[in-house]
Amino acid sequence: MRNLTLLTDLYQLTMGQGYFTEGKSEQLAAFDVFFRPNKLITYSVAAGLEQAAEYLEDLHFEDEDIAYLRSLGIFREDYLAYLKKLRFTGDVTAVREGEIVFPYEPILTVKAPMIEAQLVETALLTFVNHQTLIASKAAKICAAAGGGVMEFGLRRAQGPDAGIYGARAAIIGGCVGTSNVYAGKLFQVPVSGTMAHSWVMNFPTELEAFRAYAKNFPEGCLLLVDTYDTLKSGVPNAIKVFQELREAGFEPKGIRLDSGDLAYLSKEARKMLDEAGFEKAIICASGDLDENSVRSLKAQGARIDSWGIGTKLITSADMPALGGVYKLAAVFENGVQIPKIKLSNTTEKITNPGLKDVYRIYDGKSGMAIADYITREGEKIDREKPLTIFHPLDVWKKKTLRGFTLRNLRSPLVEKGKRVRESLPLFEIHKYFESEYARFWEEYTRLDMPHIYKVDLSDELHALKKQMVNSFGKGEA
Amino acid sequence: MRNLTLLTDLYQLTMGQGYFTEGKSEQLAAFDVFFRPNKLITYSVAAGLEQAAEYLEDLHFEDEDIAYLRSLGIFREDYLAYLKKLRFTGDVTAVREGEIVFPYEPILTVKAPMIEAQLVETALLTFVNHQTLIASKAAKICAAAGGGVMEFGLRRAQGPDAGIYGARAAIIGGCVGTSNVYAGKLFQVPVSGTMAHSWVMNFPTELEAFRAYAKNFPEGCLLLVDTYDTLKSGVPNAIKVFQELREAGFEPKGIRLDSGDLAYLSKEARKMLDEAGFEKAIICASGDLDENSVRSLKAQGARIDSWGIGTKLITSADMPALGGVYKLAAVFENGVQIPKIKLSNTTEKITNPGLKDVYRIYDGKSGMAIADYITREGEKIDREKPLTIFHPLDVWKKKTLRGFTLRNLRSPLVEKGKRVRESLPLFEIHKYFESEYARFWEEYTRLDMPHIYKVDLSDELHALKKQMVNSFGKGEA
Numbered sequence: 039m040r041n042l043t044l045l046t047d048l049y050q051l052t053m054g055q056g057y058f059t060e061g062k063s064e065q066l067a068a069f070d071v072f073f074r075p076n077k078l079i080t081y082s083v084a085a086g087l088e089q090a091a092e093y094l095e096d097l098h099f100e101d102e103d104i105a106y107l108r109s110l111g112i113f114r115e116d117y118l119a120y121l122k123k124l125r126f127t128g129d130v131t132a133v134r135e136g137e138i139v140f141p142y143e144p145i146l147t148v149k150a151p152m153i154e155a156q157l158v159e160t161a162l163l164t165f166v167n168h169q170t171l172i173a174s175k176a177a178k179i180c181a182a183a184g185g186g187v188m189e190f191g192l193r194r195a196q197g198p199d200a201g202i203y204g205a206r207a208a209i210i211g212g213c214v215g216t217s218n219v220y221a222g223k224l225f226q227v228p229v230s231g232t233m234a235h236s237w238v239m240n241f242p243t244e245l246e247a248f249r250a251y252a253k254n255f256p257e258g259c260l261l262l263v264d265t266y267d268t269l270k271s272g273v274p275n276a277i278k279v280f281q282e283l284r285e286a287g288f289e290p291k292g293i294r295l296d297s298g299d300l301a302y303l304s305k306e307a308r309k310m311l312d313e314a315g316f317e318k319a320i321i322c323a324s325g326d327l328d329e330n331s332v333r334s335l336k337a338q339g340a341r342i343d344s345w346g347i348g349t350k351l352i353t354s355a356d357m358p359a360l361g362g363v364y365k366l367a368a369v370f371e372n373g374v375q376i377p378k379i380k381l382s383n384t385t386e387k388i389t390n391p392g393l394k395d396v397y398r399i400y401d402g403k404s405g406m407a408i409a410d411y412i413t414r415e416g417e418k419i420d421r422e423k424p425l426t427i428f429h430p431l432d433v434w435k436k437k438t439l440r441g442f443t444l445r446n447l448r449s450p451l452v453e454k455g456k457r458v459r460e461s462l463p464l465f466e467i468h469k470y471f472e473s474e475y476a477r478f479w480e481e482y483t484r485l486d487m488p489h490i491y492k493v494d495l496s497d498e499l500h501a502l503k504k505q506m507v508n509s510f511g512k513g514e515a
Numbered sequence: 516m517r518n519l520t521l522l523t524d525l526y527q528l529t530m531g532q533g534y535f536t537e538g539k540s541e542q543l544a545a546f547d548v549f550f551r552p553n554k555l556i557t558y559s560v561a562a563g564l565e566q567a568a569e570y571l572e573d574l575h576f577e578d579e580d581i582a583y584l585r586s587l588g589i590f591r592e593d594y595l596a597y598l599k600k601l602r603f604t605g606d607v608t609a610v611r612e613g614e615i616v617f618p619y620e621p622i623l624t625v626k627a628p629m630i631e632a633q634l635v636e637t638a639l640l641t642f643v644n645h646q647t648l649i650a651s652k653a654a655k656i657c658a659a660a661g662g663g664v665m666e667f668g669l670r671r672a673q674g675p676d677a678g679i680y681g682a683r684a685a686i687i688g689g690c691v692g693t694s695n696v697y698a699g700k701l702f703q704v705p706v707s708g709t710m711a712h713s714w715v716m717n718f719p720t721e722l723e724a725f726r727a728y729a730k731n732f733p734e735g736c737l738l739l740v741d742t743y744d745t746l747k748s749g750v751p752n753a754i755k756v757f758q759e760l761r762e763a764g765f766e767p768k769g770i771r772l773d774s775g776d777l778a779y780l781s782k783e784a785r786k787m788l789d790e791a792g793f794e795k796a797i798i799c800a801s802g803d804l805d806e807n808s809v810r811s812l813k814a815q816g817a818r819i820d821s822w823g824i825g826t827k828l829i830t831s832a833d834m835p836a837l838g839g840v841y842k843l844a845a846v847f848e849n850g851v852q853i854p855k856i857k858l859s860n861t862t863e864k865i866t867n868p869g870l871k872d873v874y875r876i877y878d879g880k881s882g883m884a885i886a887d888y889i890t891r892e893g894e895k896i897d898r899e900k901p902l903t904i905f906h907p908l909d910v911w912k913k914k915t916l917r918g919f920t921l922r923n924l925r926s927p928l929v930e931k932g933k934r935v936r937e938s939l940p941l942f943e944i945h946k947y948f949e950s951e952y953a954r955f956w957e958e959y960t961r962l963d964m965p966h967i968y969k970v971d972l973s974d975e976l977h978a979l980k981k982q983m984v985n986s987f988g989k990g991e992a
Contacts, residue, residue, distance in 0.1 A: 040517065040675075042675060042697065044696045044697040044700055045669070045675055045678065045679070045695070045696070045697045046669075046695075046696055046697070047667070047669060047670070047694040047695065047696070047708050048694050048696050048699070048706045048707060048708035049694065049708030049709055049710055049711055050708075050711075051696065052708065052709055052710065052731075052732060053710055053711065053713075053714045055731055055732075056710075056714065056727055056728055056731045056732075059730070059731055060727050060731075062717070067717070069713075103700070106699075106700040107696075110706065112732060112734075112735070152717070156711075156713065159670070160669050160670050161675070163670035163671070164669060164670055164671075164672055164674065164675060164678060165674075167670065167671055168672070168673045168674045168677070169674075171673075172673075190524070192522070192523075192524060192637050192641060193524070193636070193637050193640035193641055193644065193841075194640070194641075194644055194836040194837075194838065195641055195645070195673070196645045196648075196649075196672070196673040196674070196676075196677040196681065196830065196835070196836075197641065197642075197645045197646075197673070197674065197676030197677045197679075197680045197681070198517075198519060198522055198638070198641060198676050199673075199674030199675050199676035199677060200645070200673040200674045200676065200677045201522065201641060202522070202674075203674045204673065204674070217524040217525050217526065218522070218523075218524065219521045219522070219523055219524070219525050219528065219584075220519065220521040220522045220523070222525070222583075223521055223580070223583040229525045229587065230525060231524050231525035231526030231527075231529065232526050232529055233526055233529065233530055233533075234526055234527075234530065234633075235857060236530075236546075236633065236842075236843045237530045237533065239843055239855055239857065240539070240544070240629070240843065240846060240855075250533055250537050251533055253536070254529075254532055254533045254536055254537075255529060255532075255533075255589060257589075258589070266858070297859075298860075349836045349838065352836075353673065353830075353835040353836050354835075355835055355836065358673070358830040358831075358832055358835035359671040359673075359826045359829075359830050359832065360671075361671065361826065364670075365713075366713045366716055366717065369717060378716055378717075380712060380716065381743070382774075383775075
């Protein structure tokens with residue numbers, strides 16, 4: 039494992055020295071990670087918390103890191119000695135991986151001595167922003183495809199980690215496998231892939247190329263049929279080899295289309311395969327696809343069973359950054375919480391102060407999610423009484439709920455620097471996402487003009503926020 | 516160093532087994548890496564070759580990798596034994612890092628036994644696609660800013676490597692530093708950063724926060740002035756602290772603006788600083804910037820000396836993947852080159868066959884770049900004779916050159932599996948880019964509607980391509 043302790047912005051370390059010399063190094067602070075609304079985000083799938091926890095547990099400066107920091111000529115020796123001994127000793131409360139989350143909700147909260155809490159900001163954001171982004175994109179694509187999506191993007195990923203952890207996030211979001219062998223081994227998830235155009239080009243004829251491949255991989259044989267002419271050459275040659283395979287006692291897996299009019303070609307190929315008696319041979323499609331092209335192909339009646347999605351998934355091409363932030367929510371003096379707020383001229387940018395809990399409210403009868411509800415930490419909600427929730431910005435939008443169930447979305451991830459949550463297999467994380475997704479009305483998750491799912495503030499939290507905003511007057515703290 | 520040997524697509528390994536059992540494992544093949552035109556690419560800055568060379572030198576399967584591959588149940592034992600001994604033994608010819616490159620030009624060519632050449636495709640593309648993308652984006656942003664750009668994007672990067680190697684590429688493209696401490700140490704480049712809003716919020720008043728910071732960092736003191744009210748509170752408080760610093764014998768570095776109307780605020784802040792006698796204090800701006808917003812701010816007369824660029828640089832937000840490809844150019848039988856071509860219904864997608872050289876032609880008088888010129892490998896160009904170049908697709912576009920100089924853009928990077936090119940400090944790579952950039956007329960590099968720089972084929976290469984396309988007739992190989 040690489041030591042990623044230096045994976046931080048320099049200002050975390052300069053501020054750290056400031057807190058150190060100001061005697062504030064042991065002052066506890068709480069920071070929330072959350073993201074803001076964006077028209078491309080209808081819902082997000084939390085991911086990257088596993089790597090966040092690993093990173094926090096491993097946090098330590100090596101001698102060479104200290105030597106490097108010393109070489110910058112801006113740090114004091116006593117502070118460097120302090121850093122050498124520093125470990126992460128704080129607590130982290132977070133949602134599960136695979137949890138469906140919405141803007142403004144604290145996905146995770148770090149409560150730690152100020153220097154530690156600042157130091158870990160950058161890397162935590164990197165892990166959570168990246169993986170949540172890709173898991174969410176994968177979820178959209180998989181919803182459009184209705185299943186059978188494989189992650190094929192490594193060569194277009196923004197570096198090795200983007201490919202490796204992008205594949206991880208894609209599985210959480212619903213992909214059934216990846217082409218990335220490194221990720222397959224690391225996360226024990228299915229890997230897939232058979233041949234490239236270069237294989238076909240490297241034999242005198244397409245038929246010989248297919249035969250040579252089938253000889254090597256008689257089981258699960260999947261042939262790439264678009265190197266020369268999909269319908270005149272590729273599919274007929276594939277059928278010839280499939281017949282030979284069947285005679286030898288093997289059932290072929292199917293074909294892959296990687297170019298051309300995928301709707302037309304898949305329908306024609308389906309007919310040809312069916313007529314030849316290969317009704318069970320699948321048709322896999324790839325080539326610059328995303329949730330929109332997948333949906334369009336399905337609307338056109340394309341007969342595609344399986345999808346290889348590359349560039350647009352692994353980079354989340356239409357929105358390549360989630361933009362999650364890490365904001366001070368509170369400091370503690372003599373054990374007493376002092377809520378903090380970040381003001382802004384833009385109402386949506388004003389933070390929610392203090393330690394908080396996040397609940398999901400489900401309808402008592404249908405079991406479907408109605409709204410999320412952010413409260414002050416430890417606030418009691420009386421389920422016997424009707425609960426009036428209101429829009430955090432447009433407070434005239436109200437709704438009174440009766441007969442609901444509640445779930446606290448967050449639980450401890452790290453306590454006193456040690457992780458306290460077990461690591462789950464990726465497919466289990468995905469299954470969790472799926473079970474939760476089923477509790478959302480389609481109106482909230484659909485791609486086009488979804489209803490905005492409500493994330494409301496409790497009366498108590500809203501009152502605190504209002505009071506803090508008002509007391510700052512024109513923004514002077 | 517992580518062993519990235521498994522950082523490949525599964526089909527490279529299945530094809531490998533195919534070549535192994537077909538007795539083609541020792542057959543030499545040559546593959547080119549190049550990218551296709553895209554309206555956002557006027558020119559690109561090659562990067563990632565250093566990591567490509569490191570990866571090739573280190574290529575080897577560990578026992579646990581072999582055990583993992585065995586567990587997939589699709590590989591033969593004799594092939595796994597072959598893989599266990601496999602090292603990269605081939606040659607790689609490539610452009611320098613920092614070289615300006617254009618669509619269709621083979622940035623690098625791998626010549627190696629087929630199995631090795633396929634195995635390394637994915638990772639080579641990952642390194643070169645990612646870093647070339649970010650170096651090119653950085654070059655655009657730095658050209659718009661005219662210098663003083665710092666890379667600030669780690670928290671929004673697509674995983675740790677995207678931040679680390681993205682920072683590397685950003686320096687090659689022209690950034691003067693990064694906020695990323697890990698990258699600063701690894702690549703020995705300047706790191707920068709002073710304070711976040713949380714620092715200011717964590718003191719009773721802004722003035723106290725600034726004072727505490729200045730006490731800790733009297734040298735190079737740069738204060739973030741937009742936490743509460745930039746002009747009414749931030750700048751006046753900064754000036755107060757700057758005066759105290761000056762009395763103590765220190766010159767302040769300047770201020771940073773991270774929100775609001777950066778054009779207006781920077782002009783007003785400049786006046787206030789100048790009036791207070793801090794003409795040399797710089798104004799740094801940050802906050803969701805890219806080449807377009809930088810250019811717009813400069814056109815509005817913003818007084819910004821230094822730029823912190825995050826998300827849109829580190830993800831190349833408007834085009835988050837370069838889309839470079841790796842295509843078979845030739846195979847060798849008994850030492851004889853057999854050129855290979857990939858056909859397509861789309862003319863631009865037809866590859867250039869065979870081994871090739873890439874030259875840049877400079878005007879003999881001005882020394883400025885006129886065109887790039889792709890030839891068959893080893894083709895002689897007689898500089899005494901006029902050279903007629905023509906557009907590779909629109910062949911009626913011709914130009915006859917006299918009195919030019921030539922430069923072969925490529926040289927050996929790896930020979931027989933060992934790298935033969937020395938590793939250069941990043942700023943030297945950047946300096947090389949800059950010196951080459953100066954040899955391009957602005958018409959080719961400007962952001963808006965640039966002239967398309969010519970990349971032409973030699974008569975010989977063009978004749979070969981034409982002949983191969985024609986002989987394939989309707990595309991049957």
